[in-house]
Amino acid sequence: xxxxxxxxxxxxxxxxxxxxxxxxxxxxxxxxxxxxxxxxxxxxxxxxxxxxxxxxxxxxxxxxxxxxxxxxxxxxxxxxxxxxxxxxxxxxxxxxxxxxxxxxxxxxxxxxxxxxxxxxxxxxxxxxxxxxxxxxxxxxxxxxxxxxxxxxxxxxxxxxxxxxxxxxxxxxxxxxxxxxxxxxxxxxxxxxxxxxxxxxxxxxxxxxxxxxxxxxxxxxxxxxxxxxxxxxxxxxxxxxxxxxxxxxxxxxxxxxxxxxxxxxxxxxxxxxxxxxxxxxxxxxxxxxxxxxxxxxxxxxxxxxxxxxxxxxxxxxxxxxxxxxxxxxxxxxxxxxxxxxxxxxxxxxxxxxxxxxxx
Amino acid sequence: xxxxxxxxxxxxxxxxxxxxxxxxxxxxxxxxxxxxxxxxxxxxxxxxxxxxxxxxxxxxxxxxxxxxxxxxxxxxxxxxxxxxxxxxxxxxxxxxxxxxxxxxxxxxxxxxxxxxxxxxxxxxxxxxxxxxxxxxxxxxxxxxxxxxxxxxxxxxxxxxxxxxxxxxxxxxxxxxxxxxxxxxxxxxxxxxxxxxxxxxxxxxxxxxxxxxxxxxxxxxxxxxxxxxxxxxxxxxxxxxxxxxxxxxxxxxxxxxxxxxxxxxxxxxxxxxxxxxxxxxxxxxxxxxxxxxxxxxxxxxxxxxxxxxxxxxxxxxxxxxxxxxxxxxxxxxxxxxxxxxxxxxxxxxxxxxxxxxxx
DNA sequence: TTGTACGCGTTATCAG
DNA sequence: CTGATAACGCGTACAA
Numbered sequence: 001x002x003x004x005x006x007x008x009x010x011x012x013x014x015x016x017x018x019x020x021x022x023x024x025x026x027x028x029x030x031x032x033x034x035x036x037x038x039x040x041x042x043x044x045x046x047x048x049x050x051x052x053x054x055x056x057x058x059x060x061x062x063x064x065x066x067x068x069x070x071x072x073x074x075x076x077x078x079x080x081x082x083x084x085x086x087x088x089x090x091x092x093x094x095x096x097x098x099x100x101x102x103x104x105x106x107x108x109x110x111x112x113x114x115x116x117x118x119x120x121x122x123x124x125x126x127x128x129x130x131x132x133x134x135x136x137x138x139x140x141x142x143x144x145x146x147x148x149x150x151x152x153x154x155x156x157x158x159x160x161x162x163x164x165x166x167x168x169x170x171x172x173x174x175x176x177x178x179x180x181x182x183x184x185x186x187x188x189x190x191x192x193x194x195x196x197x198x199x200x201x202x203x204x205x206x207x208x209x210x211x212x213x214x215x216x217x218x219x220x221x222x223x224x225x226x227x228x229x230x231x232x233x234x235x236x237x238x239x240x241x242x243x244x245x246x247x248x249x250x251x252x253x254x255x256x257x258x259x260x261x262x263x264x265x266x267x268x269x270x271x272x273x274x275x276x277x278x279x280x281x282x283x284x285x286x287x288x289x290x291x292x293x294x295x296x297x298x299x300x301x302x303x304x305x306x307x308x309x310x311x312x313x314x315x316x317x318x319x320x321x322x323x324x325x326x327x328x329x330x331x332x333x334x335x336x337x338x339x340x341x342x343x344x345x346x347x348x349x350x351x352x353x354x355x356x357x358x
Numbered sequence: 359x360x361x362x363x364x365x366x367x368x369x370x371x372x373x374x375x376x377x378x379x380x381x382x383x384x385x386x387x388x389x390x391x392x393x394x395x396x397x398x399x400x401x402x403x404x405x406x407x408x409x410x411x412x413x414x415x416x417x418x419x420x421x422x423x424x425x426x427x428x429x430x431x432x433x434x435x436x437x438x439x440x441x442x443x444x445x446x447x448x449x450x451x452x453x454x455x456x457x458x459x460x461x462x463x464x465x466x467x468x469x470x471x472x473x474x475x476x477x478x479x480x481x482x483x484x485x486x487x488x489x490x491x492x493x494x495x496x497x498x499x500x501x502x503x504x505x506x507x508x509x510x511x512x513x514x515x516x517x518x519x520x521x522x523x524x525x526x527x528x529x530x531x532x533x534x535x536x537x538x539x540x541x542x543x544x545x546x547x548x549x550x551x552x553x554x555x556x557x558x559x560x561x562x563x564x565x566x567x568x569x570x571x572x573x574x575x576x577x578x579x580x581x582x583x584x585x586x587x588x589x590x591x592x593x594x595x596x597x598x599x600x601x602x603x604x605x606x607x608x609x610x611x612x613x614x615x616x617x618x619x620x621x622x623x624x625x626x627x628x629x630x631x632x633x634x635x636x637x638x639x640x641x642x643x644x645x646x647x648x649x650x651x652x653x654x655x656x657x658x659x660x661x662x663x664x665x666x667x668x669x670x671x672x673x674x675x676x677x678x679x680x681x682x683x684x685x686x687x688x689x690x691x692x693x694x695x696x697x698x699x700x701x702x703x704x705x706x707x708x709x710x711x712x713x714x715x716x
Numbered sequence: 717t718t719g720t721a722c723g724c725g726t727t728a729t730c731a732g
Numbered sequence: 733c734t735g736a737t738a739a740c741g742c743g744t745a746c747a748a
Contacts, residue, residue, distance in 0.1 A: 382725095384724095384725055384726085385725070385726070386725080396725090396726085397726095397727080397728085400725095400726060400727060400728090401727090404726090404727075428725090428726080429724090429726070430726095431724090431725080431726090432724070432725030432726040432727090433725075433726050433727075434726090435724090435725080435726065435727085436725095436728070437726080437727065437728095
C-alpha cells in the first residue's frame with residue numbers, strides 16, 4: 001500500500017484542507033514525476049553523492065518544477081533536527097540586543113537556519129516559559145543576558161545545547177567579551193582627569209553582567225586608589241537611569257559608571273533637567289555603545305561591547321555543537337570555529353571630563 | 359580574548375547524543391500510566407470536553423507527573439498547524455521595527471504562539487528567501503515594510519495567510535496607520551510658521567510607504583499652496599540621511615520631511631556638522647518617533663506611528679484568519695477582532711521652527 | 717545504486 | 733464516551 005497518495009493532479013481535494021492552492025508537493029510527487037522511488041528522492045535531496053548523477057539530476061529538475069520545499073516538521077520527526085535555533089533576550093527594545101539579534105540572525109541565515117525569537121521582559125518566569133516552549137522546537141538555544149538562576153539554566157542545558165551570552169554558568173557554554181580592556185582604560189582616564197570618587201549605578205539584581213561590571217570596575221579603582229560606591233539596583237532602562245538621579249546627586253562621586261547606556265542616558269537627561277552640567281558637574285559613562293548613545297548632548301562616553309560579534313559567535317558555536325553542516329559558505333573566511341570575539345573598548349565622547357573641585 | 363567555556367561538568371556523555379535523560383514522554387507513556395488508550399489521551403489534551411471528567415483528570419495527572427510536553431512536530435504533521443508565525447522585517451537594527459517586533463512577540467506569546475524572525479536587509483531577494491524558508495514552518499506570515507513586488511506577495515499569500523504592515527497589496531490583508539492626521543497637523547504647523555517651500559527626502563525606491571508618505575505630504579502641501587520637492591531616494595538609515603544633506607542644501611526648501619527618523623537624524627547631524635542651524639536655518643521632520651529621536655539636539659520633531667499597536671494588530675488579525683483559539687485572554691479588553699489601529703500623530707519637538715527669511 | 721517497509725508522535729476516522 | 737487503526741511526510745535500516 002505504498003501508493004496510497006490521493007489523486008493529486010489538479011483535481012479537487014474533498015473536504016479537509018483546501019486553503020493552500022494545492023497541497024504542498026511531497027517527495028512522493030517528485031518521485032512519481034521523476035519515475036523513481038520516494039526514498040531515492042529523499043537520499044538525493046539530503047545526502048548528495050549517494051545517488052547516481054543522472055537520477056539525481058532528474059530528481060532535482062522535478063523538485064524544481066514542482067517548487068518543492070522540504071517539510072521540516074516531517075523531517076524533524078525521525079531526525080529530531082529542525083534547522084532552527086532559539087534566541088531569548090531580556091528586552092527586545094534595548095538597542096544593545098538588536099545588534100546581537102542581527103548577528104545571530106545573519107549567521108543563522110548563512111547556515112540555512114532560522115531564528116526563533118522571544119523575550120523575557122526581564123522576568124525569570126517569562127524566560128522559563130519561553131525557553132520551555134522553544135525547547136520542543138529548536139535544535140539549540142541562545143540565552144542573552146538570562147535572568148534565570150544557574151540551576152534553571154543547567155536544567156535547560158541538559159536537554160538541548162545552550163549557549164549563554166554575557167553570562168557564565170558552570171558546565172554551560174558561553175560567550176562573553178572581556179571587560180578588562182575597556183574598563184581599565186576608562187578608569188585610567190578618569191584617574192588622569194582627577195576623579196577620586198566614583199559611583200556605579202547597578203542594573204537588575206539578578207543580572208550576572210551587572211555584578212561582573214561592578215567587580216571589574218572595583219578592581220581597577222582599587223588599583224588606582226579611587227573610592228567606588230554603588231547606587232541601588234534598578235531596571236536597566238532609560239527610566240531606571242532617571243530614577244537613579246537622586247541617589248547619584250546625594251553621593252559625592254564626581255563620575256559615575258552606569259550598568260548600560262540606556263541607564264546612562266536616562267541619568268544624564270534627568271540630571272541635566274535638574275540643572276547639573278555634564279561633564280563639568282559630573283562625568284557619566286555607560287556600557288555597550290548602543291544606537292543613539294552618540295545622539296545625546298554631550299554624546300555619551302561608553303565602553304563598547306562587540307554586540308554583533310557576540311551574536312554571531314554564539315550562533316556559530318552552538319551550531320557547531322549541534323554539528324550543523326552544509327553552510328552556504330559565502331563568508332566562511334573566518335575559518336572553522338566561531339573565532340574570537342573582540343574585547344570591549346573605551347569610546348571617549350563628551351560626557352566625561354575633569355573632576356569638579358569639591 | 360573570548361572566554362568560551364566548554365560544557366564540562368562531572369557526568370560525561372559518551373559519543374553522539376545521549377543528552378536528553380530519557381526520550382521525551384509521549385501520549386503512549388501517559389496512556390499507559392492512566393490506563394487508557396493513546397487516542398483518548400490525545401482527545402483529552404487537545405479538545406477539552408470530549409472526554410469524561412474522570413478520565414480527563416487521570417490523564418492530566420499522569421501528564422503532569424511525566425512532565426509531558428506535546429511534540430509540535432508530530433502534531434504539525436496531520437494538522438499542518440505549528441503554533442508559529444513568521445515575521446520578516448527589512449532591517450532589524452531600525453528601532454522602528456523593534457516596537458513592531460515586540461508588539462507581535464507579546465501578542466503571540468499571549469496566544470501561546472511563537473515568533474520566527476528574519477530580516478531582509480532591504481533586499482527583495484533576501485526577503486523572498488526568508489519567506490520561502492518560513493512558509494514551510496509557520497501558520498502565518500507577517501511582512502513588515504516588505505520590499506517584494508505586489509505579485510510576489512500575492513504568490514506568498516496564496517499559500518499561507520499573510521498580513522502586511524505598512525503596505526497595501528490587492529487582495530492581501532494589511533494594517534496601516536492613517537498618515538493623514540499626523541501629516542495634516544505637520545504641514546499646517548509648517549505653514550503657520552511661514553514655510554512656503556518644503557522638501558521630502560525619500561526612502562528606498564521600492565518602498566510603498568515612502569511613496570505613500572510623499573503623496574500624503576504632497577496633497578496637504580497643495581492644499582496649503584506650499585511648494586514640495588523631492589530629494590532622490592536613498593537607504594533609510596542614518597547614513598542615508600547624511601548622504602542626502604548636500605542635495606537638501608542645494609535646494610531652497612526651508613523645511614524638510616524625511617522618510618523616517620533615522621534619515622532625519624542623519625540629515626540633521628550632517629547639516630549641523632556643516633554649520634547649518636536647526637531649526638533656524640532649516641526645519642526637519644521625521645516619521646515614526648523611534649527610540650532616540652528625542653536624544654538629539656534639538657530633539658527631533660516627528661510624526662509618530664503606532665508601531666507597537668501595529669505589531670499587535672498584525673499578529674491578532676493574522677491569527678484570527680488562521681482560527682487560533684485558546685488565547686490566555688489576559689488583555690482581551692479590545693474585544694473580538696484586532697481593534698482599530700491608532701492614527702499617526704504629530705510630535706512637535708525642537709527641530710522645527712519659523713522659516714528662515716530668504 | 718535503488719526499492720521495500722517501518723517508525724517517528726500526533727490527530728482523525730471510524731467502530732464499538 | 734472510548735478503543736483501534738490509518739494517515740501525515742520523511743529518514744533509514746535492510747534487502748535486492
